[in-house]
Structure formats: structure tokens, C-alpha cells
Amino acid sequence: MINLTDSALNAVRSAISTAPEPVDGLRIMVEAGGCAGLKYNMGLVKEVDPDDTVIERDGVKVFVDMKSHEFLAGTTVDFVVALEGSGFTFDNPNAKSSCGCGKSFG
Structure with missing residues (x-):
């Protein structure tokens, strides 16, 4: 399951x-x-694909395709506002390594 923090939920809303x-x-x-x-790739979508896992929290729906689900299980998505810029961050327990930008992992 993927968890969105309150900050991430507000940003998505x-x-x-x-x-x-x-x-x-x-x-x-x-x-x-x-x-x-x-x-990681994120974007707003008009409709769910039939094979998607749908996660809903406080009225916000998150869609994850079957291929991505195993990589994202247990991930917490946050939205951070900082001097360097604002954006989504991922705390992914499945990542064995990550890059400095925080948008890539291995």
C-alpha cells in the first residue's frame, strides 16, 4: 500500500x-x-485502467499499475516546501539505492 501524507493529499487536491x-x-x-x-512518474489521469490498484484516502484516488505496485509497496509520498524548491518526495522501503535528486532509485 502507498501512503500519502496530509501535505501530499493537499497538493494533489x-x-x-x-x-x-x-x-x-x-x-x-x-x-x-x-x-x-x-x-518515479506521476500525473493526473482522467480515468482508471482496469488493471490498476486503486488507493483512496480522504477522497483522493491514487492509481498504481500492476508492474509498479511491487516497487511502491510501503512507500510514503510527501509534498515538501523548501528553499531549494517544492515537490513530492518518496520514502520507499524497497529502494536499495537512490540518487541525489530523489526521483530515481535502484
Whole structure:
């Protein structure tokens, strides 16, 4: 299961409410790439795919495809506001290594 902090939930809600078209939720994926071998990919989507795992918390839906699920199990997603910039962070217990940007892991 993926956990979203309150800060992440608020950021996703804000993105959904200001999207130019209606969306159903947030997709979180893991893809090959990045400097550590795998990278996180997130985006708002209009509808769920039939094979997705759907996680709902406080009215926010998160969609995870079957291939990404094993890499994301137990991950906590946060939204951090810092001097260096704002963005989502991932605390992933499955990551054996990560890069300095925090968007890639191995």
C-alpha cells in the first residue's frame, strides 16, 4: 500500500481542483530510467485502467499499475516546501539505492 501524507493529499487536491479538464485521480508509476535505474512518474489521469490498484484516502484516488505496485509497496509520498524548491518526495522501503535528486532509485 502507498501512503500519502496530509501535505501530499493537499497538493494533489489542489492540482485536481485547478486541472483544465476533469480528472479522476493521481497515477504513480515506476519506469526504467533515471541515474539509479528506476524513476518515479506521476500525473493526473482522467480515468482508471482496469488493471490498476486503486488507493483512496480522504477522497483522493491514487492509481498504481500492476508492474509498479511491487516497487511502491510501503512507500510514503510527501509534498515538501523548501528553499531549494517544492515537490513530492518518496520514502520507499524497497529502494536499495537512490540518487541525489530523489526521483530515481535502484
